[in-house]
Amino acid sequence: MSSIISQDFIEFARDHFRLDWDGIHGASHWARVRRNGLLLAEHCEADRQVVEWFAFVHDLERHDDFKDPGHGHRAADLAEELNSRFLHLSAQQLGLLQAACCGHSEGKTKADTTVMVCWDADRLDLGRVGIYPSAKYLCTDLARGSDVIEAAYHRSIQNIYESAPSRDMEEAMSHDELGTWGER
Ligand SMILES: [Fe+2]
Numbered sequence: 001m002s003s004i005i006s007q008d009f010i011e012f013a014r015d016h017f018r019l020d021w022d023g024i025h026g027a028s029h030w031a032r033v034r035r036n037g038l039l040l041a042e043h044c045e046a047d048r049q050v051v052e053w054f055a056f057v058h059d060l061e062r063h064d065d066f067k068d069p070g071h072g073h074r075a076a077d078l079a080e081e082l083n084s085r086f087l088h089l090s091a092q093q094l095g096l097l098q099a100a101c102c103g104h105s106e107g108k109t110k111a112d113t114t115v116m117v118c119w120d121a122d123r124l125d126l127g128r129v130g131i132y133p134s135a136k137y138l139c140t141d142l143a144r145g146s147d148v149i150e151a152a153y154h155r156s157i158q159n160i161y162e163s164a165p166s167r168d169m170e171e172a173m174s175h176d177e178l179g180t181w182g183e184r
Pocket of ligand 1: 025029033058059122
């Protein structure tokens with residue numbers, strides 16, 4: 001299955017995003033969050049469309065690379081604004097996406113399965129800022145597995161060593177195959 005993230009949306013995001021496209025909250029992070037989320041979604045009852053859109057929307061309204069406490073709520077508002085143009089989610093799906101965006105940086109670990117998968121997908125990508133993901137901050141049993149954490153961690157630090165920040169993004173846009181957790 002190919003990505004539901006269209007080239008039109010990527011062009012919109014490039015114009016809209018205020019921060020460094022190749023930075024810690026930029027496009028390669030979104031692509032890895034998408035991959036983490038879809039891998040988790042293969043093993044539980046999570047809505048894949050919501051998971052994919054969360055990856056590409058949750059940090060899109062950031063004003064800085066620090067805490068920026070309002071960015072999740074702004075992302076939820078933006079998701080609603082963009083729904084008829086790009087996302088095409090049902091009201092129920094949009095509600096899940098908005099809940100995931102609003103709560104993703106508040107440290108919560110209990111929610112609807114789709115929302116928990118979104119949060120885990122984001123938290124599994126902390127290696128890019130020098131943090132090894134801790135199982136106690138992850139929501140699902142699957143994400144707490146040491147093999148899952150280890151594989152996501154290695155993907156998250158790959159760009160740091162290879163200086164290829166856009167590679168993950170290209171993969172997200174063009175590859176149908178997600179691979180497996182074991183793949184780094
Ligand atoms: Fe994020």
